[in-house]
Amino acid sequence: MPDIYTSEWYDAVRDAINAGVGQLRSVPEGRFVVAVEVVGDGVSPYVDAATERRFLMEIDEGSCLWYRELAPDEDERAHLDGRVDYRFRGPATVFDEIAAGLLDPVDVALRGAIAVKGDMRLLLRNAEHVASLLEAYTNAVSTTWPLGQPPYAGAGPDPHGSLHQQGAATGA
């Protein structure tokens, strides 16, 4: 089982996405680049407070070509032909809990805990593909958590309000 936020984990997520794609009736045409910005919130042990970890993923005809983390000072444009098509940004604890299957990513988006930028029409028109991708990210990879597994005990007051209650009801 790969550790969270390692190259093995990214590859496992990629493989899970691609396994799910084979089950779909249709996938979005063309290539898309997705950026994920995980912001340290002082709770997650995987991202230092006031820093962020950045990830890029390229989707081609529904399949994930690659998923990688950028170095702190690395320019994302070095990996792009054009521009990022979608950008997801939010607190590290929220991303951790999604990856741990504790939070539902749709709930998270609806509650504004993660900001989503990009052409939402394509996401909606390819809802099955997006749902499959989220399922791969959330539940398809057995992940190990070397610095501790969410939910983070003793992390202080719930930083995300009702999200955790909702997550407890819908997750795990």
Added chain:
Amino acid sequence: MRDAYDAVIIGSGHNGLALGAYLARSGLDVVVLERRHEEGGGLCTEELTLPGFLHNVHANYHTFVDLAPPQQDLALVDHGLEYVRPDVQMASIFDDGTALTVHTDLDKTCESIARFSDADAETFRRLYTEAHGYVNLLLGTLMYQPPMSMKELTRALSVFGVEDRSEFLSVKLRRETIDVFLDQHFTHPKVKAHLAFHGAVCGYANDVPGLAMSFPLLVGKIDNWNLCVGGSHRLAHVLWRDLAQHGGVLISDAEVASIAVDEGRAVGVVLADGTELTARRAVISTVDVEQTFAHLLPAAAVPAELAASVEHDLVHQPWSLFSVHLAMAEPPHYEAAAFDPDVDRAWVVNLGYASTEELDADWRAVRAGDLAPRCRPNAAVNSLFDPSDAPEGCYTGLLRQIAPYGLAGKGPAAWDEIGHWYGRRCIEAWRRFAPNLTDAAILDWAPYTPADIPRKLRNMVQGDWMMGEVSLANMLDKRPLPELAQYRTPVDGLYLAGSTQHPHGFITFAPAYNALQVIADDLGLEAWWRDV
């Protein structure tokens, strides 16, 4: 005057100016043409009463200040744009001396609602919090993107299982009125009346089936009403400044007489004085669909089916607004301040609607061409928040009353006969709640009738300040007509970017921003602007 540009934009309302600025910043050679003597369209601020009193003749309430992309993309604050967001955003004042207030502070709003119903206060807090979670995502999805179909949206929401997660995203809302939604969620008539009133000021009538789906937007933005300091025209001015700084040209007193078409492609315009301007890459109309397709384009360039649809299928709001602009020596002091002192600090005030049934009755009357049986205008005193809009120690006032464009059996011209009489009735309705507004307190006033609206702004056909009905049948990919909904037209090189387009009127900038995406795709422009 030069005779050739990359892009020729017809109409200098906020959409035309913003799109011009975006294109100019993209390196295009842009001209924006305005029939009137000044830019701005509905961003029109004039001394309608006495010198020094600045009245917002049309747009007064700006509710998308924090979200509309041009605010940042065009650096409007750097150009001098300033807004104030009043602490007490709204109030409803009732005949029995009670009042309800909406604040920028949610706790205070809930405290006010709780004076009528604890349960309603709890419900409001729950819905507001839910809506606030995703209102920006929802707006980014639905408003600042070229429109999807309702069928596509419904299917996607079903796949994501959203129906079970949000009261606001239920499929059934697409069949229900705001009234039904309010009845299902709230108990007190006055609370429901206030929320319905808020929808009405936004152009969403509470008795129209399907508009319940708009309620997350209406609740999520209920405390986001902003006043443009110096008058709404200031926004037009800063847009022009950005356009000009990036090489764009605005020409006023330049009425477009026709759009030139060559082999099915829009290639320029001809002005009323005979001047011909070539458009090398695009002609963009931000005026009404009727002007564009029935008057400006040669008949031979418009497909017959589209011409028929323009003639028969366009739907306008079946109601308009009667306004009274006032120069005042003092602000209103409401008797209801004894119940809730904050009403004297409220910006947008509902004068008397105490139930949704009262609103419904007025909608029925107005749609039939009659005056509302009783004047219940809404009132705003901008000077309380922007003293620069009146001479020192004085105030501007604005009353708005829903009203028919054409009076039954008499048509719109009858407004010229009854405008002053009706204006006085509106003032008397205000005075009923604020007795200090005696004749001595009102230095001057001027009516601005539904008939005046298209006289000043021709594209607000039939006094339709939303430039197309707000209804499920005229929404998303059906607005203004299915074949025109994606900002392109059957004429190559001709685009639509005004408030006729999705989502609708109001100072959203969404028609311009969405048209920009389409035009950028067609012209191969690199997108430098931010995503919503």
